Amino acid sequence: QVQLVESGGGLVQTGGSLSLSCAASGRTFDMYTMGWFRQAPGQERELVARIWRSSGATAYADAVKGRFTISFLDNTKTTMYMQMSSLQPEDTAVYYCNAVHYGANEFWGVGTQVTVSS
Numbered sequence: 360q361v362q363l364v365e366s367g368g369g370l371v372q373t374g375g376s377l378s379l380s381c382a383a384s385g386r387t388f389d390m391y392t393m394g395w396f397r398q399a400p401g402q403e404r405e406l407v408a409r410i411w412r413s414s415g416a417t418a419y420a421d422a423v424k425g426r427f428t429i430s431f432l433d434n435t436k437t438t439m440y441m442q443m444s445s446l447q448p449e450d451t452a453v454y455y456c457n458a459v460h461y462g463a464n465e466f467w468g469v470g471t472q473v474t475v476s477s
Contacts, residue, residue: 380432453473
């Protein structure tokens with residue numbers, strides 16, 4: 360099992376910046392990739408960004424490319440960080456941390472609210 364604890368988020372005006380962190384604990388050695396998903400009211404949960412632990416490669420949803428940056432904060436690659444810039448009202452959502460094991464088991468954080476006011 361992997362436990363994921365998110366921090367960050369909050370309320371910001373259009374054009375502002377926020378950051379999110381996710382600390383993983385437990386069977387982290389089996390983690391293959393970590394990522395951020397978001398879910399707006401009435402919408403399906405969608406992938407925002409993902410980072411692979413072995414290579415450090417990243418991938419982003421088209422809607423956030425050039426505005427969001429995902430990274431690891433430490434050499435153990437168990438704390439994931441996402442810097443969000445030029446935030447827009449459509450970025451308002453609950454953001455969830457996600458981790459995937461090599462065995463394809465997935466784990467989720469409880470989510471953190473990001474609200475962008477117009």
